[in-house]
Amino acid sequence: MKNDIVCGRSVTETKEFKTTYGDRPYYFCSKKCEMDFAANPIRYVDKSGSVASTEGAPMLDEKGKKVRSPV
Numbered sequence: 903m904k905n906d907i908v909c910g911r912s913v914t915e916t917k918e919f920k921t922t923y924g925d926r927p928y929y930f931c932s933k934k935c936e937m938d939f940a941a942n943p944i945r946y947v948d949k950s951g952s953v954a955s956t957e958g959a960p961m962l963d964e965k966g967k968k969v970r971s972p973v
Contacts, residue, residue, distance in 0.1 A: 907946045908935040923947065 906913045911931045913919070919930035923943045930936040939946050 904929050906931045906935050908938050 903912050913929045913931050919936045921928050
């Protein structure tokens with residue numbers, strides 16, 4: 903069992919609510935969570951600590967706008 907990266911609920915690995923980002927599959931409990939992830943995947947991937955899949959991607963704020971890199 904895996905956890906939905908958006909809301910944290912336990913989910914099973916099904917094809918119903920699934921997307922791939924950075925060569926990694928993500929599973930969701932609902933279409934809403936899948937759509938929230940699709941709107942701004944960096945927000946959720948950064949929270950999970952997965953850096954490799956976001957390398958080279960722009961940093962986005964909560965509204966999905968690009969922000970300047972802290973580097």
